[in-house]
Amino acid sequence: MNLPDLSLQIAYxxxxxxxxxxxxxxxxxxxxxxxxxxRRALGMVVAACLALMLLxxxxxxxxxxxxxxxxxxxxxxxxxxxxxxxxxxGIRRSRAMPQALAGVLxxxxxxxxxxxxxxxxxxxxxxxxxxxxxxxxxxxxxxACALAIARGHARGPAxxxxxxxxxxxxxxxxxxxxxxxxxxxxxxxxxxxALVVAxxxxxxxxxxxRIGDSESEPxxxxxxxxxxxxxxxxxxxxxxxx
Amino acid sequence: xxxxxRRNALFYxxxxxxxxxxxAEALRWAGAKHSSALPTPLAARGAAQAGPVTLTELSHAxxxxxxxxxxxxxxxxxxxxxxxxxxxxxxxSRESGPDVKVYSSTWNKGAWSAPREVASRASLGxxxxxxxRRIGNPVAWTDRAGTIHLYVVATGLGGWAAARIVHMVSNDxxxxxxxxxxxxxxxxxxxxxxxxxxPVGLADGGWWLPVYFEIGNKYPMLMAFDADGNPGSVSRIGxxxxxxxxxxxxxxxxxxxxxxxxxxxxxxxxxATSHDGGATWQDLPALDLPNYSTSxxxxxxxxxxxxxxxxxxxxxxxxRSILRLSVSNDLRHWRTIADIAKGPAGDEFSYPSxxxxxxxxxxxxxxxxxAIAHHRYRIVTGGTT
Numbered sequence: 001m002n003l004p005d006l007s008l009q010i011a012y013x014x015x016x017x018x019x020x021x022x023x024x025x026x027x028x029x030x031x032x033x034x035x036x037x038x039r040r041a042l043g044m045v046v047a048a049c050l051a052l053m054l055l056x057x058x059x060x061x062x063x064x065x066x067x068x069x070x071x072x073x074x075x076x077x078x079x080x081x082x083x084x085x086x087x088x089x090g091i092r093r094s095r096a097m098p099q100a101l102a103g104v105l106x107x108x109x110x111x112x113x114x115x116x117x118x119x120x121x122x123x124x125x126x127x128x129x130x131x132x133x134x135x136x137x138x139x140x141x142x143x144a145c146a147l148a149i150a151r152g153h154a155r156g157p158a159x160x161x162x163x164x165x166x167x168x169x170x171x172x173x174x175x176x177x178x179x180x181x182x183x184x185x186x187x188x189x190x191x192x193x194a195l196v197v198a199x200x201x202x203x204x205x206x207x208x209x210r211i212g213d214s215e216s217e218p219x220x221x222x223x224x225x226x227x228x229x230x231x232x233x234x235x236x237x238x239x240x241x242x
Numbered sequence: 243x244x245x246x247x248r249r250n251a252l253f254y255x256x257x258x259x260x261x262x263x264x265x266a267e268a269l270r271w272a273g274a275k276h277s278s279a280l281p282t283p284l285a286a287r288g289a290a291q292a293g294p295v296t297l298t299e300l301s302h303a304x305x306x307x308x309x310x311x312x313x314x315x316x317x318x319x320x321x322x323x324x325x326x327x328x329x330x331x332x333x334x335s336r337e338s339g340p341d342v343k344v345y346s347s348t349w350n351k352g353a354w355s356a357p358r359e360v361a362s363r364a365s366l367g368x369x370x371x372x373x374x375r376r377i378g379n380p381v382a383w384t385d386r387a388g389t390i391h392l393y394v395v396a397t398g399l400g401g402w403a404a405a406r407i408v409h410m411v412s413n414d415x416x417x418x419x420x421x422x423x424x425x426x427x428x429x430x431x432x433x434x435x436x437x438x439x440x441p442v443g444l445a446d447g448g449w450w451l452p453v454y455f456e457i458g459n460k461y462p463m464l465m466a467f468d469a470d471g472n473p474g475s476v477s478r479i480g481x482x483x484x485x486x487x488x489x490x491x492x493x494x495x496x497x498x499x500x501x502x503x504x505x506x507x508x509x510x511x512x513x514a515t516s517h518d519g520g521a522t523w524q525d526l527p528a529l530d531l532p533n534y535s536t537s538x539x540x541x542x543x544x545x546x547x548x549x550x551x552x553x554x555x556x557x558x559x560x561x562r563s564i565l566r567l568s569v570s571n572d573l574r575h576w577r578t579i580a581d582i583a584k585g586p587a588g589d590e591f592s593y594p595s596x597x598x599x600x601x602x603x604x605x606x607x608x609x610x611x612x613a614i615a616h617h618r619y620r621i622v623t624g625g626t627t
Binding site (some may be wrong): 004014031057062063064066067069072116126131135146147162166176179185 | 259
């Protein structure tokens with residue numbers, strides 16, 4: 001078990017909570033104002049959050065956030081940084097929490113937390129301190145992320161993950177346990193929310209498709225659909241033509 | 243910057259980061275491989291000598307209480323050089339109160355020193371950089387170099403289920419302390435891990451710290467420390483989800499037992515064993531001793547026999563109104579030596595701790611939630627009772 005120095009953890013907590021708080025404030029401002037913040041306003045929010053977190057002792061919100069949540073995970077910080085980056089560049093459709101990442105985080109978190117509260121007894125969390133398997137996993141994850149970034153696949157989430165692994169491997173932040181670098185209950189909540197929202201959107205789309213279908217012209221029974229056959233044969237002709 | 247140059251910079255940046263990560267992990271892996279080439283044996287004592295253990299009481303008293311603190315609980319003992327002892331406990335206006343602090347007192351030449359404040363919400367918060375809501379059980383270990391390692395329960399937002407364990411060290415025999423870190427014990431905001439029972443020494447100078455988890459389910463764990471006080475590994479004791487506060491006793495260099503507080507309807511002292519130096523554990527049938535969810539303490543005497551302090555329940559007694567000392571040669575069959583404290587139902591003599599110093603046995607426990615009582619006995623082994 002190789003743990004970070006307390007002073008490093010304190011600095012990480014201050015900076016990390018500033019990033020998380022800034023992301024939340026920017027998101028809330030977007031909802032309240034119904035328009036994205038300007039770059040200048042965004043910069044001011046980030047600077048204000050940093051300044052607040054750097055206040056000494058109990059005056060710092062990080063003192064109270066640490067009381068409740070200890071430290072944010074590296075991946076949460078990466079996702080927050082990515083979200084702020086997207087806002088900075090005026091990207092409205094966020095890629096900070098894609099469904100694939102949300103799914104992996106949701107399943108991993110469910111197993112990890114079920115084990116922690118004693119429903120399973122596999123010692124998943126303690127394995128995160130492991131001297132052989134976890135270093136190997138960290139190197140493999142870093143390599144996969146670097147390849148994804150270089151090839152342009154899911155660059156945002158891959159960068160967030162690579163940053164978290166780098167923080168863990170080089171500085172052992174936030175706790176010396178790989179799972180704490182990759183996941184925390186706040187990030188797990190974000191992933192679960194993203195999945196629920198995606199499921200609701202999908203359900204809503206299906207419902208609206210059904211409504212749209214029922215309001216459109218009545219279609220003939222399937223056995224009498226010459227259009228499908230027509231369409232199919234058209235495609236064949238096009239392919240054959242090339 | 244042209245797109246091609248940007249792509250190259252990104253590629254080489256990622257490559258450099260991966261190489262740094264691989265290098266750091268390779269170094270760590272090599273170090274870990276070197277240090278854990280052999281399992282660390284327990285600092286076990288020899289087989290139990292024949293003959294009964296006889297205890298003769300030498301003294302009993304209350305440890306001096308801090309002024310204006312009517313509530314006291316959860317004492318623990320650790321030896322110092324020269325047959326001295328340090329006792330730690332928490333005191334305040336009430337359990338979980340904002341004024342609860344950890345105090346210590348030194349046993350030297352037959353007397354306890356005035357209590358000294360060791361940790362408070364304010365002192366821990368200032369050193370940790372984040373807040374602490376409640377202060378709870380302390381547990382201490384003196385390493386071979388004489389450094390005292392003090393583990394204190396300090397909660398986050400919530401009750402004891404939000405507890406964390408703060409590791410403090412003192413290099414001047416308890417005159418001053420610095421916070422080393424909060425031990426990482428859980429992925430749930432690092433909460434719900436507590437300490438209560440005494441650490442156990444290992445042959446290489448390291449030690450095991452008994453820990454337990456308690457959000458809903460309760461289960462015991464062991465955290466291993468090396469001789470420098472750095473945590474090495476964590477393992478869960480058994481599969482039970484209703485046992486806590488494991489009292490660890492080494493049987494041989496590889497066999498170790500845990501005697502535990504029971505939170506189930508069985509209401510018996512719970513029992514687990516490891517035959518591989520604490521790496522894996524198996525639950526054993528409960529002992530035939532009542533346990534109405536109260537903490538136990540156990541040690542192995544230098545003669546090899548096992549002693550356990552536990553709350554006995556019989557007749558009209560309540561869960562914590564009798565504190566009994568029992569002895570065993572095999573950890574299965576126990577014989578009562580004495581009732582250390584006994585009162586009518588509703589009285590409380592609980593959370594015991596004991597330490598052998600030379601041929602003396604020191605016992606401390608919570609007296610009516612108001613004070614910490616201390617009893618001192620001369621141990622004679624092999625005589626007649």
